[in-house]
Amino acid sequence: MKARDEAEFTEFAAITIRRLRRTAYLMCGDWHRAEDAAQDALVKVYRHWNRINRTDSLIGYAHRCVVTAVLDQSRKPWRRERLDDTGEDLRPLPDAVGSVDDRLLVIEALHHLSPSQRACVVLRHYADLSLEQTADILGISVGGVKSQTSRGLGRLREVLLDQTERSAS
Structure with missing residues (x-):
């Protein structure tokens, strides 16, 4: 080089x-x-x-x-x-504002998505890539990105709602 x-x-x-x-x-x-x-x-x-x-x-x-x-x-x-599969509680102590807790909840919820849904959600909403860029990176169609992202966001809503209900009770 x-x-x-x-x-x-x-x-x-x-x-x-x-x-x-x-x-x-x-x-x-x-x-x-x-x-x-x-x-x-x-x-x-x-x-x-x-x-x-x-x-x-x-x-x-x-x-x-x-x-x-x-x-x-x-x-x-x-x-x-x-x-975290070892059974040990590795979560940090909650912070005063709760932003770290929220971030950890979202990261934990991402693990409930399939790898393709997780990749679409992360690339579209974290990396802020366009539909076309995400489709190109993952080697799928734009429609595939749309459906995987939609399903992933729906699943994230379910998981986060379930997590907040469990923590409230």
Whole structure:
């Protein structure tokens, strides 16, 4: 790789790593797995840097790589166990405002969605990507993105309503 390309990639990686890590975290709920997925995505971007058309959505390609990395990780047998399955209560103490609690409830609720629904909801509503960008990243039609997002949001409403009812009683 040329020195100029190396510098461009380094700048791109520094700018996007946090965004990719947060997207991966919302998909998998584990910061360690999210870090691995973001790094795997950047490795793939690096390997294809000379072939990537940078006039198109470079961040879209990186998002596609991170989504694929998260989904690939979840298929590996040693990754199927989650830390909270140990029976230990790992929740932090509630904060005065409750924003951390709300965030944790949403992240926990995301795990009740199928991987495709979770990917659509995260990419559309967290990463703020368009229908077309999300469809391109996931390799599905725009209609598929619409239906998966709609079903995912409906399921999120059900889960969050159930969680708030349980906590109120």
